[in-house]
Amino acid sequence: MKVLVAVKRVIDYNVKIRVKPDNSDVDLTNVKMAMNPFCEIAVEEAVRLKEKGVATEVVAVTVGPKAAQEQLRTALALGADRAIHVQTDERVESLGAAKALAKVVEAEQPELTILGKQAIDSDNNQTGQMLAALTGRPQGTFASAVVVEDGKLKVTREIDGGLQTVELALPAIVTTDLRLNEPRYAKLPDIMKAKKKPLDTKTPEELGVEVASRLTLVKVEPPAERQGGVKVGSVDELVDKLKNEAKVIS
Amino acid sequence: MSILVLAEQHDGQLAETTAHVVAAAKAIGGDIDVLVAGEHVGAIAEAAARLDGVSRVRVADSAVYAHQLAEPLGELLVALADDYSHVLAAATTTGKNVMPRLAALKDVAQLSEIIAVESADTFKRPIYAGNAIATVQSPDALKVMTVRATAFDAVAETGAASVEAVETVVDNALSRFVGEELASSDRPELGAAKVVISGGRGMGSGDNFTLLEGIADKLGAAIGASRAAVDAGFVPNDMQVGQTGKIVAPELYIAVGISGAIQHLAGMKDSKVIVAINKDEEAPIFQVADYGLVGDLFEILPELESKL
Numbered sequence: 350m351k352v353l354v355a356v357k358r359v360i361d362y363n364v365k366i367r368v369k370p371d372n373s374d375v376d377l378t379n380v381k382m383a384m385n386p387f388c389e390i391a392v393e394e395a396v397r398l399k400e401k402g403v404a405t406e407v408v409a410v411t412v413g414p415k416a417a418q419e420q421l422r423t424a425l426a427l428g429a430d431r432a433i434h435v436q437t438d439e440r441v442e443s444l445g446a447a448k449a450l451a452k453v454v455e456a457e458q459p460e461l462t463i464l465g466k467q468a469i470d471s472d473n474n475q476t477g478q479m480l481a482a483l484t485g486r487p488q489g490t491f492a493s494a495v496v497v498e499d500g501k502l503k504v505t506r507e508i509d510g511g512l513q514t515v516e517l518a519l520p521a522i523v524t525t526d527l528r529l530n531e532p533r534y535a536k537l538p539d540i541m542k543a544k545k546k547p548l549d550t551k552t553p554e555e556l557g558v559e560v561a562s563r564l565t566l567v568k569v570e571p572p573a574e575r576q577g578g579v580k581v582g583s584v585d586e587l588v589d590k591l592k593n594e595a596k597v598i599s
Numbered sequence: 600m601s602i603l604v605l606a607e608q609h610d611g612q613l614a615e616t617t618a619h620v621v622a623a624a625k626a627i628g629g630d631i632d633v634l635v636a637g638e639h640v641g642a643i644a645e646a647a648a649r650l651d652g653v654s655r656v657r658v659a660d661s662a663v664y665a666h667q668l669a670e671p672l673g674e675l676l677v678a679l680a681d682d683y684s685h686v687l688a689a690a691t692t693t694g695k696n697v698m699p700r701l702a703a704l705k706d707v708a709q710l711s712e713i714i715a716v717e718s719a720d721t722f723k724r725p726i727y728a729g730n731a732i733a734t735v736q737s738p739d740a741l742k743v744m745t746v747r748a749t750a751f752d753a754v755a756e757t758g759a760a761s762v763e764a765v766e767t768v769v770d771n772a773l774s775r776f777v778g779e780e781l782a783s784s785d786r787p788e789l790g791a792a793k794v795v796i797s798g799g800r801g802m803g804s805g806d807n808f809t810l811l812e813g814i815a816d817k818l819g820a821a822i823g824a825s826r827a828a829v830d831a832g833f834v835p836n837d838m839q840v841g842q843t844g845k846i847v848a849p850e851l852y853i854a855v856g857i858s859g860a861i862q863h864l865a866g867m868k869d870s871k872v873i874v875a876i877n878k879d880e881e882a883p884i885f886q887v888a889d890y891g892l893v894g895d896l897f898e899i900l901p902e903l904e905s906k907l
């Protein structure tokens with residue numbers, strides 16, 4: 350079966366972000382960018398399905414600026430067979446991304462599409478669910494295990510109360526949670542080979558979709574800073590402070 | 600304006616979070632309906648009817664909604680949404696699972712995890728693991744959003760809304776519930792607890808979490824964990840606090856053997872008082888802690904338990 354994996358270019362998760370002085374947005378100039386960590390898990394899962402002989406082809410896709418091709422090359426180095434770049438300089442949010450991805454799903458007809466559960470920049474946690482709704486495919490979100498069995502998909506989901514298992518008809522959409530797998534690192538020879546793998550570029554116009562976000566970003570502010578407190582010297586002092594100063598225990 | 604709030608269920612009861620989402624709806628202003636969808640949910644509907652500010656509870660009682668599967672629940676919301684200007688749910692795994700489907704099928708954006716209502720079309724929400732707060736305005740006729748429960752005080756239970764059945768038949772050929780493994784605990788729910796004590800990689804093993812239990816018993820606390828503790832298999836996933844786990848804001852948060860990565864801080868830095876116990880005096884957790892105690896948790900925890 351064919352597996353499609355959606356990857357997003359985001360700020361590296363280790364970077365501490367800065368808000369622009371004019372409060373118009375966060376400042377991404379000269380900031381290290383990377384593949385969204387949940388997308389790394391998505392690529393890894395697709396590649397493992399191929400290694401197990403369940404998947405026959407892995408196609409990576411992104412919606413974003415020219416520079417997002419770096420993340421597609423990373424996906425190719427990690428084992429994807431080819432890539433599709435829906436190129437745009439618009440500010441794309443989840444709905445726009447989902448609409449473009451729906452067109453790619455329509456054209457490619459993957460049996461399984463894997464996305465991250467959440468992009469760590471917008472913290473939206475929407476795109477996979479939107480894609481499922483737009484394509485009329487079932488969804489297995491926040492997956493910690495995915496098994497293809499008798500033409501169906503069994504997905505174990507990390508939910509607030511614990512774990513839930515659902516069975517989905519194929520074709521289906523899955524979003525990854527942290528425990529699904531531990532992604533590998535790309536090896537140098539694979540990074541070299543990835544440069545020669547096919548990467549197809551399309552525009553939203555060619556796909557017939559509007560991807561620009563309709564939401565207005567009115568302003569972006571830093572959060573209220575927490576004042577660091579004091580160090581206490583002993584358990585006795587801690588208990589005393591909690592009782593008599595903070596008054597949070599009795 | 601009229602607002603629909605999707606009720607959250609927990610162990611066959613109305614979850615606490617719903618009262619917080621209704622508070623967000625009140626801040627928007629307008630008539631508030633609550634939708635209770637599930638199987639045998641009469642008692643949940645009655646509890647929802649007592650929430651202050653709610654004028655009507657709409658009940659969709661059917662086996663198809665029994666496990667809150669996203670496909671049928673989404674279709675039900677789509678069928679009802681035309682009556683409303685706003686549809687709200689808690690930013691729980693259920694809310695996050697279904698609300699984007701409603702938004703996509705109505706061709707509108709979804710606002711995730713709002714923390715403040717500026718006006719009926721403008722809201723604040725955290726982005727980048729809470730390291731920035733965005734004010735976002737939506738031009739869409741229908742606003743679909745999830746609400747961070749800890750950011751809104753629960754409404755009282757003095758209301759008396761009417762309860763009406765919803766006759767919308769939805770079937771579901773796409774997904775099937777197979778089973779679940781739910782954590783059972785006599786402790787308060789993480790998101791609602793007044794005190795939370797969390798353990799990290801420094802705990803060393805799952806067995807060592809018993810060191811936290813004695814303290815949690817004395818304080819009536821819920822027990823949480825860092826991602827590293829969950830990934831290592833010390834404790835189950837439902838205990839993860841952070842950017843991609845649960846958000847908590849208790850009166851007292853005690854972080855034990857947790858370094859304080861931004862992804863963890865995102866889930867707990869709105870706590871009223873933070874205590875950090877860590878053997879590394881340089882650990883970033885101390886930068887947000889009101890009270891820091893440097894030392895070995897294996898010595899500190901038994902002593903703390905005995906002195907509470």
Ligand SMILES: Cc1cc2nc3c(=O)[nH]c(=O)nc-3n(C[C@H](O)[C@H](O)[C@H](O)COP(=O)(O)OP(=O)(O)OC[C@H]3O[C@@H](n4cnc5c(N)ncnc54)[C@H](O)[C@@H]3O)c2cc1C
Nearest residue numbers: 799800801825826827841842843844856858862863878896
């Ligand atoms: C996409 C993504 C999402 C993430 N989401 C989350 C999330 O939701 N929640 C989350 O928590 N993390 C999350 N993380 C992980 C986060 O970046 C950190 O890796 C994680 O929080 C570290 O956990 P820790 O503090 O328990 O472990 P460590 O960073 O290893 O810290 C262990 C601490 O224990 C202390 N220690 C060790 N032994 C003792 C002892 N005997 N006594 C006292 N102290 C001791 C050490 O000094 C150290 O500070 C996410 C990461 C990514 C990439």
Ligand SMILES: Nc1ncnc2c1ncn2[C@@H]1O[C@H](COP(=O)(O)O)[C@@H](O)[C@H]1O
Nearest residue numbers: 355412446464465467468473474475476
């Ligand atoms: N612009 C995009 N291009 C490709 N995939 C995306 C894009 N935006 C979101 N996604 C996918 O959707 C997941 C969740 O993102 P979100 O719902 O926006 O938080 C990401 O991990 C990606 O797999």
